Amino acid sequence: MGxxxxxxxxxxxxxxxxxxxxxxxxxxxxxxxxxxxYQALLQGFGTTESLIRLxxxxxxxxxxxxxxxxxxCFVKAFGITFLAQPRSEHAAHAHEAAPSMRIGMAVLTVACxxxxxxxxxxxxxxxxxxxxxxxQQLSTQVNLAGxxxxxxxxxxxxxxSTLGIVLMFVCLLPIPLGLWLVFARNSKTxxxxxxxxxxxVLTPQMEYTATGFSKPIRMIxxxxxxxxxxxxxxxxxxxxxxxxxxFESHVEEVFVRxxxxxxxxxxxxxSRRIRTLQAGSIHAYLxxxxxxxxxxxLFAL
Amino acid sequence: xxxxxxxxxxxxxxxxxxxxxxxGLIKNWKAKLQNRRGPRIWQPYFDIVKFLxxxxxxxxxxxxxxxxxxxxxxxxALAAGLMVPLVTAHAPMSxxxxxxxxxxxxxxxxxxxALGGLDPASxxxxxxxxxxxxxxxxxxxxxxxxxxxVAITSHSTNxxxxxxxxxGADWKFLDPSHALAFAAMFIVLLxxxxxxxxxxxxxxxxxxxxHEAMLLEYSGRYLALIEWxxxxxxxxxxxxxxxxxxxxGLAADxxxxxxxxxxxxxxxxxxxLAGAVVWVETTNAKLRLFRVPGLLSAAFxxxxxxxxxxxxx
Numbered sequence: 001m002g003x004x005x006x007x008x009x010x011x012x013x014x015x016x017x018x019x020x021x022x023x024x025x026x027x028x029x030x031x032x033x034x035x036x037x038y039q040a041l042l043q044g045f046g047t048t049e050s051l052i053r054l055x056x057x058x059x060x061x062x063x064x065x066x067x068x069x070x071x072x073c074f075v076k077a078f079g080i081t082f083l084a085q086p087r088s089e090h091a092a093h094a095h096e097a098a099p100s101m102r103i104g105m106a107v108l109t110v111a112c113x114x115x116x117x118x119x120x121x122x123x124x125x126x127x128x129x130x131x132x133x134x135x136q137q138l139s140t141q142v143n144l145a146g147x148x149x150x151x152x153x154x155x156x157x158x159x160x161s162t163l164g165i166v167l168m169f170v171c172l173l174p175i176p177l178g179l180w181l182v183f184a185r186n187s188k189t190x191x192x193x194x195x196x197x198x199x200x201v202l203t204p205q206m207e208y209t210a211t212g213f214s215k216p217i218r219m220i221x222x223x224x225x226x227x228x229x230x231x232x233x234x235x236x237x238x239x240x241x242x243x244x245x246x247f248e249s250h251v252e253e254v255f256v257r258x259x260x261x262x263x264x265x266x267x268x269x270x271s272r273r274i275r276t277l278q279a280g281s282i283h284a285y286l287x288x289x290x291x292x293x294x295x296x297x298l299f300a301l
Numbered sequence: 302x303x304x305x306x307x308x309x310x311x312x313x314x315x316x317x318x319x320x321x322x323x324x325g326l327i328k329n330w331k332a333k334l335q336n337r338r339g340p341r342i343w344q345p346y347f348d349i350v351k352f353l354x355x356x357x358x359x360x361x362x363x364x365x366x367x368x369x370x371x372x373x374x375x376x377x378a379l380a381a382g383l384m385v386p387l388v389t390a391h392a393p394m395s396x397x398x399x400x401x402x403x404x405x406x407x408x409x410x411x412x413x414x415a416l417g418g419l420d421p422a423s424x425x426x427x428x429x430x431x432x433x434x435x436x437x438x439x440x441x442x443x444x445x446x447x448x449x450x451v452a453i454t455s456h457s458t459n460x461x462x463x464x465x466x467x468x469g470a471d472w473k474f475l476d477p478s479h480a481l482a483f484a485a486m487f488i489v490l491l492x493x494x495x496x497x498x499x500x501x502x503x504x505x506x507x508x509x510x511x512h513e514a515m516l517l518e519y520s521g522r523y524l525a526l527i528e529w530x531x532x533x534x535x536x537x538x539x540x541x542x543x544x545x546x547x548x549x550g551l552a553a554d555x556x557x558x559x560x561x562x563x564x565x566x567x568x569x570x571x572x573x574l575a576g577a578v579v580w581v582e583t584t585n586a587k588l589r590l591f592r593v594p595g596l597l598s599a600a601f602x603x604x605x606x607x608x609x610x611x612x613x614x
Contacts, residue, residue: 005364026405035401057449064445071412072434079419085362158458164397168380183353184522192358194421208427216435220594
């Protein structure tokens with residue numbers, strides 16, 4: 001991959017909006033959800049006096065970690081796929097998909113933007129639910145300033161307006177544009193090669209790869225990932241002049257190994273035991289029904 | 302919805318004009334403390350104007366993302382700045398977002414800067430982006446926990462409300478929860494502004510740079526915009542620390558005298574924080590990259606202690 005932003009500009013744009021949204025960055029829908037979650041955690045802190053309530057701010061911190069890791073992940077996903085030089089022959093000859101396939105992405109992009117900018121309109125849809133559960137309408141409490149600003153349930157608990165943030169961007173944009181007019185009227189822009197330390201051989205092989213990009217994170221959380229690597233080198237007279245080199249890197253799937261696999265084994269073992277019940281003999285089944293009936297009668301008595 | 306237009310304009314102007322001075326001051330003081338003469342404190346203004354006038358060279362590999370990045374960085378830094386109380390307790394744009402929006406806006410700027418670093422196909426840019434996103438990922442929980450601690454005592458994520466709450470009767474200069482949260486936030490400030498134990502703002506040595514590595518391919522007016530945005534971000538974070546933890550001398554009413562006094566106190570607080578940053582930068586060596594998580598975990602633990610001490614005291 002790589003370099004697709006130039007060859008598939010529309011796909012790149014849709015992907016970028018999606019990446020910003022999922023990384024919980026303003027002003028899109030992911031940010032609104034995260035903001036509401038943080039507010040709920042703050043409210044939750046006030047509901048109890050016991051030490052248990054420490055869980056609320058600590059889970060807020062974990063949410064921040066997840067958000068920031070998601071951002072790192074999607075910088076990697078977008079950056080390695082769409083930016084820089086194409087890293088493969090296929091990527092170099094990529095072109096936009098058929099319009100019917102782009103429409104799908106466009107719809108999702110529009111949904112991200114609309115949900116992000118007008119959250120108060122959609123919170124209204126939740127009113128029947130909150131009315132049933134708590135007897136109160138949510139939307140009347142969190143909609144401020146005619147639905148432009150999203151508020152917290154608590155008095156003065158905090159407000160946010162994604163639409164307002166976008167308006168701020170629009171109003172502040174004349175500052176850099178004005179600076180261009182004042183100072184940069186005579187300056188020219190030209191295209192040039194990327195600085196390659198004067199060697200004039202900048203190839204896609206020198207770019208960061210996805211594995212390289214996430215290496216610091218793997219190293220920091222190595223207690224969790226247990227990264228392993230294997231390097232095989234073939235050489236004639238000195239290991240410094242390798243004729244061929246093979247590199248392999250593995251990450252242990254902690255959750256698969258420690259949680260899902262034991263659980264799966266347990267379930268399979270239990271179902272194997274239970275299977276003996278279903279022997280295919282109709283007499284046995286009649287016996288089960290009879291015993292169940294007896295037991296039920298005993299309970300009824 | 303009442304937006305105070307003069308206040309918005311005044312705060313934007315203050316952010317734009319004061320931020321290069323703060324960067325210049327830190328550079329100058331740092332040099333003085335190391336027995337060098339150092340650049341004039343006005344040097345960042347000259348740099349910005351010089352960069353604005355220069356021609357631009359854009360990498361032939363770069364796409365439109367590269368050109369969008371400087372604008373996003375500049376606008377997010379300014380928008381975040383308008384949500385922070387500077388001279389008065391009332392930030393002009395606090396209705397549109399508080400502490401959470403501020404963190405989000407700065408993260409949006411960082412997201413784009415990391416993409417801008419990857420775009421020109423240079424290995425340096427990729428290295429900078431990778432490290433920046435990693436450090437941000439481990440700094441964010443500490444920052445959020447410290448903010449939460451303050452938000453819990455003030456029952457609000459609105460920065461103006463936070464400042465008003467800590468200005469009130471509860472505020473004690475050495476309240477343990479505030480002091481510990483301040484220590485955590487100070488470490489996060491060093492990480493977020495790329496200061497020495499985490500990153501070295503003065504180096505262009507391949508293996509040590511983080512922030513500068515992402516900017517290597519920027520030139521001319523885009524570089525001016527990025528440099529300015531970075532110093533605005535620094536001012537915003539320092540103002541956040543200064544006003545939340547030391548809410549002294551904020552203008553209470555709208556008279557000229559109150560504003561003057563507020564501005565005076567604001568600048569004094571910034572100078573004290575800048576002095577602390579310079580002192581840390583001069584007395585410490587840059588940490589090896591994989592030692593940085595240790596420092597930021599310390600910030601996280603300090604923030605956790607701050608949180609626990611809200612119960613005890």
